[in-house]
Amino acid sequence: MKVAVVGCGAMGSVYATRLSGGGHEVLVVDAWPEHVAAIAADGLRLSGPDGEHHARVRAFTTPPSEPADLVVLAVKAADAAGAARHARPLLGPQTMVLTIQNGLGSADDVAAEVGPDRLAVGIASGFGASLRGPGRAHHNAMRAMRFGAHAGLGEARVESVAAAWRAGGFDAEAVPDIAAMQWEKLICNVAYSAPCALTGLTVGEVMDDPHLGPVSRAAATEAWETATALGIAIDVADPVEHVRAFGAQMPAAKPSALLDIEAGRPSEVGVINGAVPREAAKVGRSAPVNATLTALVQALETRLP
Structure with a gap:
């Protein structure tokens, strides 16, 4: 699966590194130029309880015009709608969008930007992560990821998202009632x-x-x-x-x-x-x-x- 992670902060870096390690083609988009430059030059480096991980991924400050299979919005809730708008060059007819934020309400804003029928909502539980510098992230735990359709995304497609995350080593499941x-x-x-x-x-x-x-x-x-x-x-x-x-x-x-x-x-x-x-x-x-x-x-x- 070709995955674009929009917002490569602490959590986005965890997602991108592990998804790349699971065999997916991953690119990241982030507004921090030094972070993007470090990733482009030497990849993402992730440390945590399960050791050190290194992922070679492409990195951009502006999304390239190339459709992904899955666009992951890993930004703060207040930035989710703007990130979805910014990510439009990554959207093709079959592209799924996964938004992962705290709290309630941001998925509705994202759906207004990308359409509700391509949108999945993710929940990350028991995670703790931080950036240690450009291109370097650390996580304290990776407990559970749960995914569900925001509106009309089919069960099989939501399951394909969960399967992609399981390949990256996550405890990931598709659920009927997100x-x-x-x-x-x-x-x-x-x-x-x-x-x-x-x-x-x-x-x-x-x-x-x-x-x-x-x-x-x-x-x-x-x-x-x-x-x-x-x-x-x-x-x-x-x-x-x-x-x-x-x-x-x-x-x-x-x-x-x-x-x-x-x-x-x-x-x-x-x-x-x-x-x-x-x-x-x-x-x-x-x-x-x-x-x-x-x-x-x-x-x-x-x-x-």
């Missing part, structure tokens, strides 16, 4: 994203803190209640148990929202905690815990250097 899995992940993310971003604490520290722990659990419960009211078929009987089990797997982790704040850039809290009150409003409900946490993080972001 929306349910998005909400199951969101319930965990809202428990820790904003609380960690506001305090600088890790997942485990927030989970066990006598003051923040109840707030974290309330945010998760509110998301769970919203999903239930929306009729989402989530497989979560107890949201508190769900988020504690999640947190126990990675107590030292810093959510991406905290990493963004530490780096002095806006976070994705608007599509994580902020998604809950927007979705709740669709069924006449409110989500005051998540609305307040979102507002506090966004106020913090206005004061970033």
